[in-house]
Amino acid sequence: MKPITIVTGKAAILDRVNVDTDQIIPKQFLKRIERTGFGQFLFYNWRYDEHGTEREDFELNQPQNKNASILIAGENFGCGSSREHAPWSLLDYGFSIIIAPSFADIFYQNCFKNGILPIKLNHEEVETLMAVCAGDQAITVDLPNQHVKSGTGFNAHFDIHPYWKELLVNGWDEISITLRYGPQIDAFEKASGI
């Protein structure tokens, strides 16, 4: 997993609430048995019409939102299905940071396992940031210091559990960490008679 520390980049704005994982990656693309190559299918039904042509009115198809590494969205981003194909497709498309007022619980967890940083800012901050970024302004996300800044003076602190932060900053594989607790897991099973 690629570590995340300080990211400066362009932000795309998707000013919609309750964006569900069925929209992020529709079910017809869940049959692959690989983890890679999902970016081309991201937001497929919103991005393309029935002939496979880009829909001009979809936010991410508009020039100001292209080539962005940060996505700013409305509340309850990633609700619905637990499909990890959602973070896989966002990352493969180019987003390693997602900023929203709130995230669905399962999606939020899935991000950390894939080198995506989900940042919760309050409604006002997200609104201000959307206005800042609408002017094609690059922003900087600093994970070690937990803040989001822009050249125009926007500066917001964000909270993150220290454990998830450590995983992302170091790009660690969580399973190798847990396997070090093998003796404790053995002891738990023995004590529980399982």
Place this chain on the structure above:
Amino acid sequence: MGKSIIQKIWDSHQVVQEENKPDLLYIDLHYIHEVTSPQAFEGLRIKERSVRRPDRTFATMDHNVPTYNRYFIQDEIARNQLDALAKNCRDFGIRLADLNSEEQGIVHVIGPELGLTNPGMTIVCGDSHTSTHGAFGALAFGIGTSEVEHVLATQTLWQTKPKTLKLQINGTLQEGVTAKDVILYIISKFGVTFGTGYVIEYCGAVISSMSMEERMTICNMSIEGGARAGLVSPDETTISYLKGRKYVSAGIEFEKAANKWRSFASDDDAEYDKILEIEGADISPMVSWGTNPGMSSPVDEQIPVLESAVSPTDKKSLASALQYMGLSEGMDIEAIPVQHVFIGSCTNSRMEDLRAAAHWVKGRRVKEGVRALVVPGSQNVKKLAEAEGLDDIFRDAGFEWRDSGCSMCLSMNPDVVPPGEHCASTSNRNFEGRQGAGARTHLVSPVMAAAAAVYGRFVDIRKEEYSRVETVHS
């Protein structure tokens, strides 16, 4: 101070508790299926890791299996995914209910009916409707594929402790109002995020008097209210459901297990982070009209008008939902036309659901131009329903009777709703494109779906002859 069931399960499953870390929780039971597991097994192979407890892992094929002519899978990618699951289960020694198995069915239907799901357990599956198993007093939640791999390798997960929410449903339900209406009412009243960050405990007179299948319908849709898990404290209804199930021990062992299960029930003086209360009598048969389950209303009401939105954001999402659904503000719910009916899914495909729908359609006909499907939740449900003659009732009325699977709940298999058409569905999600690109889903109870098939539109089941929904507990 007493403890809630959530606290009791949490405390009894902590393997490691360290500062600045989530807790390492032991996972008692791990269900897997073909769609969210292949990349997890690939991860194990790359790192040369093994499955720690294949005996605590159970696999089935459900998401993309055809429900008609099931051994002839035309979709090559779907077939590859099923083959991959079979190979992974063989290679790692995991029990698999494949298409030939009489145990096969939707993972959240077979786990309970086989007696695998027990009170007090921690249960996970790479599927958000794992919350279904909470009906048994288990802490059950959906996980992503990386977590599937983590559980396969370690039988544990790092989890931050959730907040607790007690949701009490008082009184009794009106005739014709079902568990599905209760949960749709809850989500429409409190919104699609009221449960985010919480585990919900459902309780109160309405829940106590419900069967296990009804409780499963409620817990199933906890995730649609934002909660990863929702559960019900085990009681005698739970214990008697489990007695005699295939994977439940018998005799003195059962009595011992039952006593342990009872001990997980919440203490009377347990404390919660949040408490919500509703009255069962306030609930009507519900129909969703928008693009998330919170966008639901009583069948005898109208679609909200744009002016009723409390914020510009709400107004925007209401307008966009109505545009997608091809419906207008202020329209009567009963005037919404229906071209497709789907009775099935992990929410409503069990015996009581099929009985309620069959009881109502008996002697009636599906309206011309309406396509209606019944997809039993498991091959076992199918067998039991056929033994009761429910298949004949449905067929005689003009329904198609299928093999088990997730089917038209997410339409990964060939069961798809065409663009622009409306489907009365007993499933759990009415998201855009869920039942097919451009498909318009309306979430309802089985008996409301059955009535929609006959009328070609929604009707208030309370006003219909034979409206009484008899719950014949299995």
